[in-house]
Amino acid sequence: MGKKRINVAIVGLQFGGQFPSIYQLHPDIEMVGICDTDHLLLNEFGNKFGISERYSSLEQILNSGKYDAIHLVTPIHSHAKLTLEVLNAGLHCACTVPMATTIDELKAIVAAQKTSGKNYMMMETAVYTYQYLYAREMMLIGELGRIQFLRGAHYQDMEGWPHYWKGLPPMHYATHALAPLLAISESRATKVHCFGSGKMREELHSQYGNQFPVETAIFQLDKDDLAVEVTRTLFQTARDYMESFNIYGDTASLEWHMEQGPLHLFRMGPLEKARGRKITHELIKPGPRPDLLPHEIAVFMEHQDHLDESNPHLSVLQGGAHHGSHPHLVHEFVRSIIEERKPYIDAVTAANWTAAGICAHESALKGGAEIIIPQFD
Incomplete structure (x- = not known):
């Protein structure tokens, strides 16, 4: 893939609102889109962080043909369904925990990842x-x-x-x-x-x-x-x-x-x-550990300007968001795509941990x- 930069969309802005600004500064990202069913939240967030690509459904994102990867930050029981939609559409998928809530769902995601050849990463902060x-x-x-x-x-x-x-x-x-x-x-x-x-x-x-x-x-x-x-x-x-x-x-x-x-x-x-x-x-x-990150996003180890202080999610209060994990998660997902390799928490690993x-x-x-x-x- 060489020097190619990728486009990513984040679906779900309650907790997911902590991630777009990290993607925006990552050196391997070209464009960031955001998606939420709450139009007020979507527009307030987009205006605040200067994001013009806004969607009210995953279907709109998939139909746009603009994106290489989707980061899902949606309610637990939507994870399996939405992950399968992303992988089956031929896009890379990151998803917050847990991967799914049944063994059959885990098997389906592992199979879809293998068939699609696209990356899946469970974004486990711990x-x-x-x-x-x-x-x-x-x-x-x-x-x-x-x-x-x-x-x-x-x-x-x-x-x-x-x-x-x-x-x-x-x-x-x-x-x-x-x-x-x-x-x-x-x-x-x-x-x-x-x-x-x-x-x-x-x-x-x-x-x-x-x-x-x-x-x-x-x-x-x-x-x-x-x-x-x-x-x-x-x-x-x-x-x-x-x-x-x-x-x-x-x-x-x-x-x-x-x-x-x-x-x-x-x-x-x-x-x-x-x-x-x-x-x-x-x-x-x-x-x-800013030494493990590109300098463009290592700054998030120093301050929390990327965090939406109006978001009530507890992770905002944890140093650097979930103890500094968010920039590392973004970097691993993005680099795994650029380098054409499995991410650290790939589909099989995520299924083993969740099962x-x-x-x-x-x-x-x-x-x-x-x-x-x-x-x-």
Whole structure:
């Protein structure tokens, strides 16, 4: 493709409004379009950020013939349908999490990506945060030693959010907690035992037939005799927002507990005659990684001018938006297209990460029964 620049359209501006300005400055982007069914929001956003290409439906974008790629930032249960429309139209597709909510949908997307030959990328923020990139660096240079166990959690209260969230099975939206664990261990979850916990109000579990505000799972991985534990909450659990990952190695371990908190680094001391080894503890505050980005969008690591301060989405409040992940996601998606290669979170990887949560909820409905997680490659 050489020096070709591409055109991209972003569909959905509630959360998706955080992305067009990054695309606008990316050196490999020629034109950016935006789409939303809310015409007032569409025009206010377009005027504010100087975007003239505006659409009220994905169909209009596909029929325009102007675009190489679409970035979907729409409600969860539209992801599979819209992704298939994009891929089957012969365009590259990025989509916010989760990839889909059923195994059949995951299979259909993987098949459509293969048939179309176009790129699919699930835009999972949790593997591009400051904290994760620091942990990944430690793992790559061998400072963690052999990984022995991993744990993740994602707590969030969804009261007052749009109707489709009401009573959503927690593990259907598990990738923020699970993806960092699978990514850093370079593994796939093969089977799961999951238990639901607690009770929700009747109107919350009628929509999906799910009565659990909390689900906790143990996943067996496909390498190194590893297991991971993941807990996800969505309703009626008194805890403010938190994403976390814990990585326990035989040389060093990392824990990230709090939304704005530092990383806890534990290092194993030498063997001694006394009982137990000495464990040292220090706090680490990872910084941004502009060195991983082209300078045109690395500026988003320094300031948040691209963010729409009127957008109520929590990610606006998280340093650099979801802890600096947004520019990295955009860059990986764009460069994968330019370089004609698979993106890091390609269709098979995204399906593996998403299927683990879908199967976990199935296990919870069956009282913790073992569920084998399908693979997609």
